[in-house]
Amino acid sequence: MSIRNAVIVRDLVKVYRLGEVEVQALRGLNMNVRKGEMVALIGPSGSGKSTLLNIMGGLDKATAGSVKVFETDLTNLSPAQLVGFRRETVGHVFQNMNLIPTLTAAENVELPMAALGIPAAERMKRVEELVGVVGLRERMGHKPGELSGGEQQRIALAAALANDPPLVLADEPTGELDTENATVVVEYLRKVNKELGKTVVMVTHDPRMARMADRILRIHDGVVEADVAPTSEAGRPADYSEMLKGRLGEIDAALAGLDGQFRVGQISGDEYVERQTRLRRTVEVLREELHRLGVVN
Ligand SMILES: Nc1ncnc2c1ncn2[C@@H]1O[C@H](COP(=O)(O)OP(=O)(O)OP(=O)(O)O)[C@@H](O)[C@H]1O
Numbered sequence: 001m002s003i004r005n006a007v008i009v010r011d012l013v014k015v016y017r018l019g020e021v022e023v024q025a026l027r028g029l030n031m032n033v034r035k036g037e038m039v040a041l042i043g044p045s046g047s048g049k050s051t052l053l054n055i056m057g058g059l060d061k062a063t064a065g066s067v068k069v070f071e072t073d074l075t076n077l078s079p080a081q082l083v084g085f086r087r088e089t090v091g092h093v094f095q096n097m098n099l100i101p102t103l104t105a106a107e108n109v110e111l112p113m114a115a116l117g118i119p120a121a122e123r124m125k126r127v128e129e130l131v132g133v134v135g136l137r138e139r140m141g142h143k144p145g146e147l148s149g150g151e152q153q154r155i156a157l158a159a160a161l162a163n164d165p166p167l168v169l170a171d172e173p174t175g176e177l178d179t180e181n182a183t184v185v186v187e188y189l190r191k192v193n194k195e196l197g198k199t200v201v202m203v204t205h206d207p208r209m210a211r212m213a214d215r216i217l218r219i220h221d222g223v224v225e226a227d228v229a230p231t232s233e234a235g236r237p238a239d240y241s242e243m244l245k246g247r248l249g250e251i252d253a254a255l256a257g258l259d260g261q262f263r264v265g266q267i268s269g270d271e272y273v274e275r276q277t278r279l280r281r282t283v284e285v286l287r288e289e290l291h292r293l294g295v296v297n
């Protein structure tokens with residue numbers, strides 16, 4: 001029943017066309033997100049996670065299939081209706097903090113409310129409330145440059161909540177943060193989910209962040225490949241460690257592919273080193289997770 005679901009995605013297809021080249025970013029993807037649920041999307045680079053999130057948030061249009069968000073079928077909305085949908089229904093948080101550097105934290109949170117025509121007195125009240133939700137009331141007057149990366153993302157989260165949207169979409173909100181800051185940001189996302197009752201969909205590369213969600217969906221080549229509950233009451237199902245192992249295998253293949261690309265001159269030395277370093281870091285995290293689960297030593 002749709003009443004229990006915040007998001008229903010059916011047979012979603014997205015094809016990007018760049019001149020002669022066609023990229024199939026989503027290939028008939030199906031998923032549901034329940035009201036009040038927090039779901040993490042994980043999966044390799046280029047698997048379609050951002051594409052999915054952008055379509056769900058009304059930032060991009062699907063090629064085929066349907067997306068329903070709180071009873072609204074996005075497929076049939078006009079551009080003007082999509083603008084309204086984005087304002088009222090969705091709060092976005094992105095990887096590179098989308099704060100305006102010349103405004104204070106409070107002003108950054110206030111901005112979306114001003115756009116909606118909320119009266120000044122009410123705006124101030126809500127700004128204080130929301131900045132309090134993310135634990136930064138004493139930093140309200142600071143500019144983004146005077147806040148740590150993690151604090152900036154918490155302000156970005158408060159700003160995403162300005163119009164009280166029922167759905168929060170976060171695309172690698174912790175991508176540029178160290179583990180400690182990343183954990184704090186995801187803890188606040190969780191709080192917003194639990195205490196304010198927001199439905200949350202978060203993309204992350206880090207299994208330690210994904211594990212804080214109710215459910216993890218693994219996206220691969222534009223479809224959902226695995227659907228696991230990492231923290232079910234019965235302890236951790238084997239699914240979770242199987243999923244981590246699957247990801248490890250994929251990274252091995254990606255590393256081998258990278259070597260090949262470098263050898264034939266498809267990528268520069270700098271790019272090779274950067275991508276290899278990233279993949280190796282992910283391997284370390286995955287191994288740590290498996291170790292923690294007692295799966296490998
Ligand atoms: N605007 C676009 N035009 C053309 N191709 C695109 C566009 N956006 C994404 N793609 C392609 O669609 C595929 C899916 O991209 P997407 O950004 O959704 O992946 P992702 O899972 O978010 O990856 P990452 O983890 O690197 O962020 C990729 O092959 C990408 O190159």
Ligand SMILES: [Mg+2]
Pocket residue numbers: 049050051171
């Ligand atoms: Mg992405």
